[in-house]
Amino acid sequence: MKKRIFTLFLLLAVVVGLFPAAMAAGTEQITVRFYDEVSQRYSEPTVTDRVNLTLDGEALIPEDVPALAYYPEGSTNGRTLVPVRLISEALDATVTWVPETRQIIILREESTIVLTAGSATALVDGQAVELPDGVPAGGVMWDGKESTMVPLRFVSEQLGAGVEWVGETATVAITSPEEPQQPDPTQPQEGDLGWITELSFDEEEQTFTITADHTPKYRIVDLGDRLAIDLLGAVYAPAVGKDLTLQVESDAIEKIRCSQHRDDLGYGYPHTLRVVLDLASGVSYAQHLSVSSGGNQVRVSVTDVPEEPEVPPLDPSKITIAIDPGHGGNQPGAVYPDENGNDVKEKDLTLPMSLMLADILEERGYNVVLTRTGDDSVSLADRAKMANAAQAEVFVSIHCNALDRTDYEGIFTYYYPNSTRGEALAKQVQAGVVAATGGIGRGTPSANFQVLRETTMPAVLVETGFMSCPAELARLCDPDYQQQIALGIADGVEAYLKAGT
Structure with a gap:
C-alpha cells in the first residue's frame, strides 16, 4: 500500500537552512508525521510550524504539503521542509524519483545530485557528500498527503541559488542563481579562427x-x-x-x-x-x-546520382502493392540454427513468404512490385525508391525478429510515427496475420525505419516471428505456415483498401 501511495502521490521536498528555534509571533502550527525508513512506518503526530517560502521576492506556495519546520532530535534549532519539485523547476532543474532504490535525482545543466531516503549521504556529480547536520531525505504526511523531504540549502546551493532565513516573517527567501554573461554570438571571440x-x-x-x-x-x-x-x-x-x-x-x-x-x-x-x-x-x-x-x-x-529503379509494366486499372522481402545478398539478417543444427538465414525466410504473398495478391487482381525476387543485395533507399517509382498504394516489408532469449515469440507490425494511414494499415495487417496463423499478437508499434520513412504511401513492416525461439523458428521454416502468414497479410491489406482509410 505504501509503495502505491508513494508512486501516485509522491511530492519531492527539500530541507533548507538552519534557523533559530524562536519563530515569528503568530506562526501557524500544523500536525505532521515523519516516515522512518528502518521501521517503514510513520511516527506519531508531531506539532510543528508552517514556514513561508519565496523565490526572488515572489511567494512560492506548494500545492499539497506546506513548507514546515523540522527540529532534529536533541537540537533547539530547526530546519525547513519544502517541496523540491516546486523549487527545482523554479531553478530550471528536473527531478526524478526512483522507487526501486528510493532515490531522488536532480539534474540541472551539468550538475547531478542524488539523494536517498533515509541516508545522510548524497552523491554530487558522482562524489559522496555528507548532508548538513546529517539530516536525511525522508517522508512526511500531512492532512492525508505525503511528500519526500530532502535538504534544500544543500540542493539549492549546489544549483547555484542563495538561501536566507527571515525570522521576522518566518520565511525562507531563495535567490535564483545569476546567469553567466554570454559572449556576443555575432562576433568571433578570442580562440575563434x-x-x-x-x-x-x-x-x-x-x-x-x-x-x-x-x-x-x-x-x-x-x-x-x-x-x-x-x-x-x-x-x-x-x-x-x-x-x-x-x-x-x-x-x-x-x-x-x-x-x-x-x-x-x-x-x-x-x-x-x-x-x-x-x-x-x-x-x-x-x-x-x-x-x-x-x-x-x-x-x-x-560525384554521382543514383539512377531511378526500373519498374515492370503495370496495369493502370489495378491497384499496385509493393512487397519488400527483408535483407538479401550480402545482408543475411538474423541467423539461427534449426533443430538439425543447420543455420537458417532471415533472408531465406522473407523471400518465400513475399513470393507467396505476391501470388495471392496477383490472383486477387492487384499489380505487385517486389523489391527483390532472388538473393539480391538491395539498399534500403532503393527499396523505398522502387515503391515510390511504381506509385504503389501500399508498401509491405517482411522480416523475422530475434531477441537474446529463447522463450519469447509473437508477431509485430510496425508503421511510421504519426502516419494515420500507416497505423490503420498496420492494425489490419496485424489482425490478418494473427487470425491466419494463430500466432501471438504483440501489437502495432511505430518505428522510424528507413523503408517506412522514405516511402510516400502507407507502409508497414511485419516482423513475422522470432527466429531466436526454436519453436517459432520451426514454424517459420514450414512452407504451410509461410503460406498462412502470406494469406494473413493479403487479407489485412485488402481489409485496409476496402475500408478506404
Missing part, C-alpha cells in the same frame, strides 16, 4: 562552396540521409539567431541548412558553424559526395 564570408552552390558544377577569411578547420559528421559539416571557430553573421536555409537545384541535395553554435558542440572553440546538407532519397555521403578543401574554402561536390 574567424568569419565564414560566403556559402554558394554552383548548379552547373553541382558543387557547394564554403568560403572563409581564414584557412577553415572542419569536421564531417555522416548522418546517413544528411551530411553535417562543422566549421570550428567560425561565425557566419546571416546564421546568427536564426535557422538559415539555402534552396538548391540538385538531384542529390534537397536543401542546405546552417545554424550558428557557440561552444555547445564540444570542439573547444567559442563558436562553431554547423552546415547540414539534406540528401535526396537514395543519396549517401560515402557513395555520391566528396568533400575537399584548399586555401580559404571547403567544397562539397556531387
Whole structure:
C-alpha cells in the first residue's frame, strides 16, 4: 500500500537552512508525521510550524504539503521542509524519483545530485557528500498527503541559488542563481579562427562552396540521409539567431541548412558553424559526395546520382502493392540454427513468404512490385525508391525478429510515427496475420525505419516471428505456415483498401 501511495502521490521536498528555534509571533502550527525508513512506518503526530517560502521576492506556495519546520532530535534549532519539485523547476532543474532504490535525482545543466531516503549521504556529480547536520531525505504526511523531504540549502546551493532565513516573517527567501554573461554570438571571440564570408552552390558544377577569411578547420559528421559539416571557430553573421536555409537545384541535395553554435558542440572553440546538407532519397555521403578543401574554402561536390529503379509494366486499372522481402545478398539478417543444427538465414525466410504473398495478391487482381525476387543485395533507399517509382498504394516489408532469449515469440507490425494511414494499415495487417496463423499478437508499434520513412504511401513492416525461439523458428521454416502468414497479410491489406482509410 505504501509503495502505491508513494508512486501516485509522491511530492519531492527539500530541507533548507538552519534557523533559530524562536519563530515569528503568530506562526501557524500544523500536525505532521515523519516516515522512518528502518521501521517503514510513520511516527506519531508531531506539532510543528508552517514556514513561508519565496523565490526572488515572489511567494512560492506548494500545492499539497506546506513548507514546515523540522527540529532534529536533541537540537533547539530547526530546519525547513519544502517541496523540491516546486523549487527545482523554479531553478530550471528536473527531478526524478526512483522507487526501486528510493532515490531522488536532480539534474540541472551539468550538475547531478542524488539523494536517498533515509541516508545522510548524497552523491554530487558522482562524489559522496555528507548532508548538513546529517539530516536525511525522508517522508512526511500531512492532512492525508505525503511528500519526500530532502535538504534544500544543500540542493539549492549546489544549483547555484542563495538561501536566507527571515525570522521576522518566518520565511525562507531563495535567490535564483545569476546567469553567466554570454559572449556576443555575432562576433568571433578570442580562440575563434574567424568569419565564414560566403556559402554558394554552383548548379552547373553541382558543387557547394564554403568560403572563409581564414584557412577553415572542419569536421564531417555522416548522418546517413544528411551530411553535417562543422566549421570550428567560425561565425557566419546571416546564421546568427536564426535557422538559415539555402534552396538548391540538385538531384542529390534537397536543401542546405546552417545554424550558428557557440561552444555547445564540444570542439573547444567559442563558436562553431554547423552546415547540414539534406540528401535526396537514395543519396549517401560515402557513395555520391566528396568533400575537399584548399586555401580559404571547403567544397562539397556531387560525384554521382543514383539512377531511378526500373519498374515492370503495370496495369493502370489495378491497384499496385509493393512487397519488400527483408535483407538479401550480402545482408543475411538474423541467423539461427534449426533443430538439425543447420543455420537458417532471415533472408531465406522473407523471400518465400513475399513470393507467396505476391501470388495471392496477383490472383486477387492487384499489380505487385517486389523489391527483390532472388538473393539480391538491395539498399534500403532503393527499396523505398522502387515503391515510390511504381506509385504503389501500399508498401509491405517482411522480416523475422530475434531477441537474446529463447522463450519469447509473437508477431509485430510496425508503421511510421504519426502516419494515420500507416497505423490503420498496420492494425489490419496485424489482425490478418494473427487470425491466419494463430500466432501471438504483440501489437502495432511505430518505428522510424528507413523503408517506412522514405516511402510516400502507407507502409508497414511485419516482423513475422522470432527466429531466436526454436519453436517459432520451426514454424517459420514450414512452407504451410509461410503460406498462412502470406494469406494473413493479403487479407489485412485488402481489409485496409476496402475500408478506404
